[in-house]
Amino acid sequence: MIDLARQQLAHDADPLVVKVGTRCLTLPDGTLDECQVESIAEQLVRIGAGTTRRVVLVSSGAVGAGIGLLKLPERPTDLPSLQAAAAVGQCHLMESYNRAFQEHGLLAAQVLLTADDINDRRRYLNFRNAIRALFEYGAIPIVNENDTVRTAELSRTVGDNDQLAAMVTNALRAPLLVILTDVDGLYDGDPADESSQVIGMVEAIDESTTGFAVVGTHKSGPVLSKGGMLSKLQAASIATHAGESVILANGRSPNILVDLMAGEPLGTLIPGQGGRLAERKRWIGSAAMPIGALTLDAGAVEAVAERGKSLLPIGIKAITGIFDKGDLVSLIDEAGVEIARGLTNYDSSDLGKIMGQPSEAIADILGRAPYSVAVHRNDLALVRDAEGS
Structure with missing residues (x-):
């Protein structure tokens, strides 16, 4: 039965971002499932046929495909082997996608990203413009995290392709992100238990929702991927907080994308929360990764979160990390809950000297006072709602 609300959501989904997980693309022995690649490509062509809908595919599967080609018994644990x-x-993977899309007269375009491409504002805008140019040429952008150069030791990592897909969704202001996995959606229990049911819609992501994800986590066969339902809900939180909607569905179901775009009530829908964020605030709150944290007292939390005020140095109780002026930092309360993210006006050294002090004292302490606030309200984006707190 067609769900009219979902049908409208699908109709408005331009651009559309589809994320495909490793388990949707590999056979039990770890090799790439060419038939599944062809199916995904054909469905993407079908849902765009006769429309102006633009589609971005965020595809996992590179490591899994490499494991199969190299005939490794399991997913490596050391970084060089994973990169290889x-x-x-x-x-x-890209050869398979390109061959599949060429059958329909289209070209696949490889887009490899790292966390630094997201964190750096200029590179972020460049990648977004490149995607838009690919749309103009009629190519299908296929995005993956650049695992070959990513280093696990760095703190500024995307995390996995689920979160990368959410960041791409926000960057393009795509109304809908479809995350395809190997289960039918978010269950109210273990998917292996016949009494468990798929939750058709989740109004908001909170502790009870993530609890279902932990209960519902199960794996079978060789470990080829690094995601999981909890990762997918974290990604959904990023996207929905910026106002975009997310659907979690089974990528192995025949014609799943075609059915979803027709409004079929499949998988788990997580609607966007509130209004859609302005582009700059969406980058601050949902795309870039913080490299430090500021702990706020109760008064500063209330001023920032409830009254939309700038963060003053006097409201800062502690500083975590080393960062420069203009870097993105998390704003957390005294319990450690993140309430906002913002671009700092001072580096960590100067901020450590003026924290807890009134703005009038900045010049005396630093010998200069270029800013009266630590983080301006125009450079802040609230994230507390996305945390479910």
Whole structure:
């Protein structure tokens, strides 16, 4: 039965971002499932046929495909071997996608990203413009995290392709993100339990929702991927907080994308929360990754979160991390709950000297006072709602 609300959501989904997980693309022995690649490509062509809908595919599977090609018994645990598997597998993955899309007269375009591409404002805008140019040429952008050069030791990492997909969704202001996995959606229990049911819609992501994700986590066969339902809900939180909607569905179901775009009530829908964020605030709150944290007292939390005020140095109780002026930092309360993110006007050294002090004292302490606030309200984006607090 067609769900009219979902049908309208699908109709408005331009651009549309689709994320496909490793388990949707690999066979039990870890090799790439060419038939599944062809199916995903064909469905993307079908849902765009006769419309102006633009589609971005965020595809995992490079490491899994590499594991199969290299005939490794399991997913490596050391970084160099993971990078080698990604390098081998990415070539095979893109060859398969390009061949599948060429059958329909289209070209696939490889877009590899790292966290630094998201965190750096200029590079973020460049990648977004490149995607838009690919739309103009009629190519299908296929995005993956650049695992070959990503280093696990760095703190500024995207995390996984679920969160990367959410960041791409926000960057493009795509109304809908479809995350395809190997289960039918978010269950109210273990998917292996026959009494468990798929939750058709989740109004907001909170502790009870993530609790379902932990209960519903199960794996079978070789470990080829690094995601999970909890990762997908974290990604959904990023996207929905910026006002975009997310659907979690089974990528192995025949014609799943075609059915979803027709408004079929499949999988789990998580609607966007509130209004859609302005582009700059969406980058601050949902795309870039903080590299430090400021702990706020109760008064500062109330001023920032409830009254939309700038953060003054006097409201800062502690500083975590080393950062420069203009870097993105998390604003947390005394319980450690993140309430906002923002671009700091001072580096961590100067901020450590003026925290807890009134703005009038900045010049005396630092010998200069270029800013009266630590983080201006125009450079702040609230994230507390997305945390469910």
